[in-house]
Amino acid sequence: MTDNDVLVRFSGVQKTYDGEQLVVQQLDLDIHRGEFLSLLGPSGSGKTTTLMMLAGFESPTAGEIFLNGSQITGTPPHKRNFGMVFQNYALFPHLTVGQNVAYPLTVRKVSKADQASRVRRALDMVRLSGMTDRLPGQLSGGQQQRVALARALVFEPQLVLMDEPLGALDKQLREHMQIELKELHKQLGVTFVYVTHDQGEALTMSDRVAVFNDGAIQQLAPVETLYEAPSNRFVAGFVGDSTVLKGKGNAAGIELPDGRVLGGINVNQAAAGAQVEAYIRPERIVLHRQAPASLADVLPARVARIIYFGDHLRLLCDVGTGQAEATVKLPLTLLNGLAPPQPGEAVHLEFPAAFTRIYAA
DSSP states (O other), X not given: OOGGGEEEEEEEEEEESSSSSEEXXXXXXXXXXXXXXXXXXXXXXXXXXXXXXXXXXXXXSEEEXXXXXXXXXXXXXXXHOOEEEOTTOOOOXXXXXXXXXXXXXXXXXXXXXXXXXXXXXXXXXXXXXXXXXXXXXXXXXXXXXXXXXXXXXXXXXXXXXXXXXXXXXXXXXXXXXXXXXXXXXXXXXOEEEEEESOHHHHHHHOSEEEEEETTEEEEXXXXXXXXXXXXXXXXXXXXXXXXXXXXXXXXXXXXOTTSOEEEOEETTOOOTTSEEEEEEXXXXXXXXXXXXXXXXXXXXXXXXXXXXXXXXXXXXXXXXXXXXXXXXXEEHHHHTTOOOOOXXXXXXXXOOGGGOEEEEO
């Protein structure tokens, strides 16, 4: 990755509103040209403040922001030339769809003839051709969201910033729009920076994800790395579901309170004997209804509850020794027509060492 591939650079950026508590601490972040980067984290983690500093609506307390190598820390928002899409769409209710989309072009004094062709192209892009003369109030939430997106893209910005833009849509429409946005990003090659607290959304759409907590990036990685190899306990717990077992560090992995040992990857080099937690994804735990030939990394368990998810079952299993219930994801195809395990049934759970990640507690 060369400096030419970096579109935006945050260097030592901090933000405080009260002079005491840092909402964003010492942020160093490179945003690559043409990537889809999501800023993911719980409320108050600093992700939206970071986006607002990039947009120019907030100023850093310390540090610098660069665009194409030039400093833009003090540049006002309208001179940054970024497209913006908000959760509330911010459409003008008294203007038609066409006029809403043309607004950024009007501000930039683009000729009327050029405006018409660019608005038409932008509405085609978001599959709203033929809607030019409608008012926002006559559109569904999903259509309004598309108008806001067309307006952000119409002046061909090099960067599009989005703050929870799908938050107000129902689940099915939101999932549909995620796929459309990802497809649009691929077609346009524009850089997207997307704020969300929805981990599924971030994993579905992004090239890379920056996970924020307490004003700092906990991990910045491609989506697969983020899910399969969380760098710390916060990321492991925040991104996706995990079964968590508590115990002590051991040369092989984790020693449970009853003395049994499970293998695993010691992510943060926790010392032997130190308190640790092992995290494993529900789809990685192997369910055996009979005791397997090798009992390495296997715990006896009892099915406590079963939750039906349509395409799979979630088994909540009691593994004893004061541990939280282990969650096992069982695709219905694996049952091959056999009756699923029942509550109270004794089973054996295998925790493959390659997928069990151990963190200092």
